[in-house]
Amino acid sequence: xxxxxxxxxxxxxxxxxxxxxxxxxxxxxxxxxxxxxxxxxxxxxxxxxxxxxxxxxxxxxxxxxxxxxxxxxxxxxxxxxxxxxxxxxxxxxxxxxxxxxxxxxxxxxxx
Amino acid sequence: xxxxxxxxxxxxxxxxxxxxxxxxxxxxxxxxxxxxxxxxxxxxxxxxxxxxxxxxxxxxxxxxxxxxxxxxxxxxxxxxxxxxxxxxxxxxxxxxxxxxxxxxxxxxxxx
Numbered sequence: 001x002x003x004x005x006x007x008x009x010x011x012x013x014x015x016x017x018x019x020x021x022x023x024x025x026x027x028x029x030x031x032x033x034x035x036x037x038x039x040x041x042x043x044x045x046x047x048x049x050x051x052x053x054x055x056x057x058x059x060x061x062x063x064x065x066x067x068x069x070x071x072x073x074x075x076x077x078x079x080x081x082x083x084x085x086x087x088x089x090x091x092x093x094x095x096x097x098x099x100x101x102x103x104x105x106x107x108x109x110x111x
Numbered sequence: 112x113x114x115x116x117x118x119x120x121x122x123x124x125x126x127x128x129x130x131x132x133x134x135x136x137x138x139x140x141x142x143x144x145x146x147x148x149x150x151x152x153x154x155x156x157x158x159x160x161x162x163x164x165x166x167x168x169x170x171x172x173x174x175x176x177x178x179x180x181x182x183x184x185x186x187x188x189x190x191x192x193x194x195x196x197x198x199x200x201x202x203x204x205x206x207x208x209x210x211x212x213x214x215x216x217x218x219x220x221x222x
Contacts, residue, residue, distance in 0.1 A: 034210050043115075043213030044154070044202050087152055095140060097166040099203075099211055101154040 004060070010106045019077040021105045023090035030092040033063060035075045038087045042083070071110075076094060077107075086107045114138050117202045124217035125222055129214055132187045132217045134202030142166075143185035144211060145177060146201040154201070192221045216220055 013019045025033075031052040036044035050057045050064045050073075057064050063076040073090050087104045117134040124130050136143060145157040158165035163179040174190045185202060199218050203210040 036213075038152075041215075043203075043215050046210045046212070049210055089154065097159040098156055098163060099144070099205075100156065101146075104152045104154075106152075 008105055008109070009103065012110060012111050013080050013107045015080060015082060017080055019075075019080045019084070019107060021075045021077075021088050021090075021107065023073040023102050024071060025073060025090070025092050025102075027092065027094060027100075028071060028080060029094040032093050033064070033073050034075075034091045034093075035062070036089045036091060036101075037084075038089065038104070039071075042085075042100075048064060073098075080109050082109050082111065115202055115204055115212050115214040117200075117217055120215060121215060123217050123220045125220065126192055126194060128192050129187070129188070129190045130219070132162070132200055132219075134185050134187070134214060136202075136204040136212070137185055138204055138212060139183075139222075140204035140206045140212075141176060141182055142205045142207075143179065143182070144203040145187050146203060146213075147183065148199040148201060148216070150198070158185075158187075165219075189219075192220050194220075197221045201210075 009069050011063045034049040035047040037047050038044045041093050049061045050066050055066050061078045087106050089104045091099045091101045093099045115136045142161045144159050146154050148154050157171045158177045160179045176188045179185045199216045201216050202214040203211040
Protein backbone atom coordinates (compact mmCIF):
# COMPACT_ATOMS: atom_id res chain seq x y z
CA UNK A 1 0.00 0.00 0.00
CA UNK A 2 0.89 3.64 -0.07
CA UNK A 3 3.23 4.94 2.56
CA UNK A 4 1.52 8.27 3.05
CA UNK A 5 -1.98 8.71 4.34
CA UNK A 6 -4.27 11.26 5.95
CA UNK A 7 -6.26 10.83 9.11
CA UNK A 8 -9.49 12.44 7.92
CA UNK A 9 -10.93 12.60 4.42
CA UNK A 10 -12.95 15.77 5.09
CA UNK A 11 -12.65 18.83 7.27
CA UNK A 12 -15.25 21.55 7.69
CA UNK A 13 -14.03 24.78 9.24
CA UNK A 14 -15.58 28.14 10.03
CA UNK A 15 -14.16 31.08 8.12
CA UNK A 16 -11.60 32.82 10.27
CA UNK A 17 -10.79 29.76 12.37
CA UNK A 18 -7.54 27.85 12.17
CA UNK A 19 -7.40 24.56 10.28
CA UNK A 20 -5.23 21.57 11.05
CA UNK A 21 -4.78 18.81 8.51
CA UNK A 22 -2.94 15.68 9.55
CA UNK A 23 -0.94 13.12 7.68
CA UNK A 24 0.81 9.92 8.70
CA UNK A 25 3.62 8.32 6.77
CA UNK A 26 5.22 4.92 7.19
CA UNK A 27 8.56 5.21 5.40
CA UNK A 28 11.13 6.29 7.97
CA UNK A 29 13.63 6.83 5.15
CA UNK A 30 11.58 9.70 3.71
CA UNK A 31 13.55 12.92 3.91
CA UNK A 32 11.41 15.48 2.15
CA UNK A 33 7.75 16.29 2.65
CA UNK A 34 5.44 18.59 0.77
CA UNK A 35 1.90 19.86 1.20
CA UNK A 36 -0.10 20.47 -1.94
CA UNK A 37 -3.44 22.17 -2.49
CA UNK A 38 -5.71 21.08 -5.32
CA UNK A 39 -8.64 23.23 -6.34
CA UNK A 40 -11.42 21.86 -8.46
CA UNK A 41 -10.38 21.34 -12.07
CA UNK A 42 -6.74 22.20 -11.42
CA UNK A 43 -3.50 20.42 -10.76
CA UNK A 44 -1.93 20.22 -7.30
CA UNK A 45 -0.16 23.41 -6.24
CA UNK A 46 2.77 23.59 -3.87
CA UNK A 47 1.99 25.13 -0.49
CA UNK A 48 4.96 24.43 1.74
CA UNK A 49 7.68 21.86 2.21
CA UNK A 50 9.90 20.58 4.98
CA UNK A 51 13.01 18.44 5.10
CA UNK A 52 13.65 15.76 7.65
CA UNK A 53 16.30 17.80 9.44
CA UNK A 54 13.61 20.27 10.54
CA UNK A 55 10.51 19.90 12.69
CA UNK A 56 8.71 23.12 11.85
CA UNK A 57 8.51 25.49 8.94
CA UNK A 58 6.34 28.55 8.50
CA UNK A 59 5.01 30.26 5.44
CA UNK A 60 2.38 32.87 4.86
CA UNK A 61 -0.58 31.75 7.02
CA UNK A 62 0.63 28.15 6.86
CA UNK A 63 2.83 26.10 9.15
CA UNK A 64 4.05 22.57 8.62
CA UNK A 65 5.05 20.41 11.57
CA UNK A 66 7.04 17.21 11.25
CA UNK A 67 7.28 14.63 14.00
CA UNK A 68 9.69 11.97 12.85
CA UNK A 69 9.32 9.94 16.02
CA UNK A 70 5.72 9.07 15.23
CA UNK A 71 6.01 9.70 11.49
CA UNK A 72 3.41 12.43 11.49
CA UNK A 73 3.06 15.56 9.40
CA UNK A 74 0.55 18.35 9.84
CA UNK A 75 -0.46 21.50 8.02
CA UNK A 76 -1.88 24.40 9.96
CA UNK A 77 -3.72 27.15 8.14
CA UNK A 78 -4.29 30.33 10.10
CA UNK A 79 -7.47 32.40 9.70
CA UNK A 80 -8.97 30.07 7.10
CA UNK A 81 -10.54 31.85 4.15
CA UNK A 82 -13.09 30.70 1.54
CA UNK A 83 -10.26 30.48 -0.99
CA UNK A 84 -8.68 27.78 1.17
CA UNK A 85 -11.46 25.37 0.23
CA UNK A 86 -9.71 22.60 -1.69
CA UNK A 87 -8.29 19.11 -1.40
CA UNK A 88 -5.01 19.01 0.52
CA UNK A 89 -2.40 16.34 -0.03
CA UNK A 90 0.72 15.49 1.84
CA UNK A 91 3.50 13.93 -0.17
CA UNK A 92 6.81 12.36 0.72
CA UNK A 93 9.92 11.32 -1.07
CA UNK A 94 13.09 9.48 -0.14
CA UNK A 95 14.78 10.00 -3.44
CA UNK A 96 14.55 12.62 -6.11
CA UNK A 97 12.32 10.73 -8.48
CA UNK A 98 9.27 9.48 -6.68
CA UNK A 99 6.83 11.67 -4.83
CA UNK A 100 4.23 9.54 -3.03
CA UNK A 101 0.91 11.14 -2.16
CA UNK A 102 -1.59 10.50 0.57
CA UNK A 103 -5.30 10.18 -0.08
CA UNK A 104 -6.16 13.85 0.43
CA UNK A 105 -8.32 15.84 2.82
CA UNK A 106 -11.17 17.90 1.45
CA UNK A 107 -11.40 21.19 3.32
CA UNK A 108 -14.66 23.11 3.20
CA UNK A 109 -14.77 26.61 4.63
CA UNK A 110 -18.14 27.72 6.07
CA UNK A 111 -19.03 31.37 5.77
CA UNK B 112 3.47 31.72 -19.23
CA UNK B 113 2.38 28.23 -18.27
CA UNK B 114 5.15 26.30 -16.51
CA UNK B 115 3.84 22.77 -17.17
CA UNK B 116 1.31 22.45 -19.96
CA UNK B 117 -0.46 19.35 -21.09
CA UNK B 118 -2.85 18.77 -23.94
CA UNK B 119 -5.62 18.01 -24.37
CA UNK B 120 -7.46 19.07 -21.22
CA UNK B 121 -10.35 16.73 -21.99
CA UNK B 122 -10.29 13.50 -23.95
CA UNK B 123 -13.31 11.31 -24.62
CA UNK B 124 -12.69 8.15 -26.58
CA UNK B 125 -14.02 4.68 -27.17
CA UNK B 126 -12.68 1.48 -25.73
CA UNK B 127 -9.96 -0.06 -27.80
CA UNK B 128 -8.70 3.22 -29.24
CA UNK B 129 -5.15 4.51 -28.96
CA UNK B 130 -4.58 8.03 -27.66
CA UNK B 131 -1.75 10.33 -26.65
CA UNK B 132 -1.40 13.09 -24.08
CA UNK B 133 1.35 15.63 -24.52
CA UNK B 134 3.28 17.46 -21.83
CA UNK B 135 5.81 20.25 -22.00
CA UNK B 136 7.60 22.16 -19.26
CA UNK B 137 9.45 25.44 -19.68
CA UNK B 138 11.08 25.42 -16.25
CA UNK B 139 14.33 23.83 -17.34
CA UNK B 140 13.73 20.91 -15.01
CA UNK B 141 15.54 17.61 -15.45
CA UNK B 142 12.81 15.35 -14.11
CA UNK B 143 9.28 14.81 -15.42
CA UNK B 144 6.46 12.60 -14.20
CA UNK B 145 3.09 11.19 -15.07
CA UNK B 146 0.54 10.74 -12.30
CA UNK B 147 -2.92 9.21 -12.44
CA UNK B 148 -5.71 10.55 -10.23
CA UNK B 149 -8.71 8.31 -9.75
CA UNK B 150 -12.29 9.24 -8.91
CA UNK B 151 -11.44 9.27 -5.20
CA UNK B 152 -8.74 11.87 -5.82
CA UNK B 153 -5.93 9.47 -5.07
CA UNK B 154 -2.75 10.47 -6.91
CA UNK B 155 -0.47 7.65 -7.97
CA UNK B 156 2.81 7.98 -9.77
CA UNK B 157 3.05 6.13 -13.07
CA UNK B 158 6.38 7.13 -14.55
CA UNK B 159 9.36 9.28 -13.79
CA UNK B 160 11.97 10.42 -16.30
CA UNK B 161 15.25 12.13 -15.58
CA UNK B 162 17.09 13.70 -18.50
CA UNK B 163 15.03 11.63 -20.94
CA UNK B 164 15.83 8.37 -19.13
CA UNK B 165 13.12 6.25 -17.49
CA UNK B 166 13.73 6.13 -13.75
CA UNK B 167 10.47 4.83 -12.35
CA UNK B 168 7.79 2.63 -13.85
CA UNK B 169 5.24 1.85 -11.19
CA UNK B 170 3.89 -1.45 -12.52
CA UNK B 171 1.85 0.34 -15.11
CA UNK B 172 0.39 -1.91 -17.86
CA UNK B 173 2.54 -1.92 -20.95
CA UNK B 174 -0.38 -0.41 -22.87
CA UNK B 175 0.98 2.83 -21.39
CA UNK B 176 4.15 4.00 -23.08
CA UNK B 177 5.80 7.27 -22.12
CA UNK B 178 8.14 8.96 -24.54
CA UNK B 179 10.57 11.75 -23.79
CA UNK B 180 11.99 13.26 -26.98
CA UNK B 181 13.91 15.82 -24.92
CA UNK B 182 13.99 16.76 -21.27
CA UNK B 183 11.29 19.43 -21.74
CA UNK B 184 8.73 16.96 -23.07
CA UNK B 185 7.16 13.81 -21.73
CA UNK B 186 4.29 12.38 -23.73
CA UNK B 187 2.04 9.53 -22.72
CA UNK B 188 0.67 7.12 -25.28
CA UNK B 189 -2.03 4.67 -24.33
CA UNK B 190 -2.94 1.69 -26.49
CA UNK B 191 -6.17 -0.31 -26.46
CA UNK B 192 -7.92 1.96 -24.00
CA UNK B 193 -10.06 0.32 -21.33
CA UNK B 194 -12.89 1.67 -19.19
CA UNK B 195 -10.64 1.51 -16.13
CA UNK B 196 -8.23 3.96 -17.74
CA UNK B 197 -10.75 6.74 -17.18
CA UNK B 198 -9.10 9.18 -14.79
CA UNK B 199 -7.33 12.50 -14.66
CA UNK B 200 -3.72 12.29 -15.76
CA UNK B 201 -1.25 14.84 -14.49
CA UNK B 202 2.14 15.67 -15.85
CA UNK B 203 4.66 17.24 -13.48
CA UNK B 204 8.27 18.32 -13.41
CA UNK B 205 10.87 19.00 -10.77
CA UNK B 206 14.50 19.90 -10.41
CA UNK B 207 16.58 17.63 -8.22
CA UNK B 208 15.07 17.36 -4.76
CA UNK B 209 12.72 20.31 -5.06
CA UNK B 210 8.94 20.35 -5.26
CA UNK B 211 7.12 19.07 -8.32
CA UNK B 212 5.12 21.48 -10.47
CA UNK B 213 1.96 20.05 -11.95
CA UNK B 214 0.09 20.67 -15.15
CA UNK B 215 -3.65 21.33 -15.22
CA UNK B 216 -4.48 17.69 -15.91
CA UNK B 217 -6.09 15.74 -18.72
CA UNK B 218 -9.47 14.22 -17.96
CA UNK B 219 -9.67 10.99 -19.92
CA UNK B 220 -13.06 9.37 -20.31
CA UNK B 221 -13.26 5.98 -21.99
CA UNK B 222 -16.75 5.01 -23.16
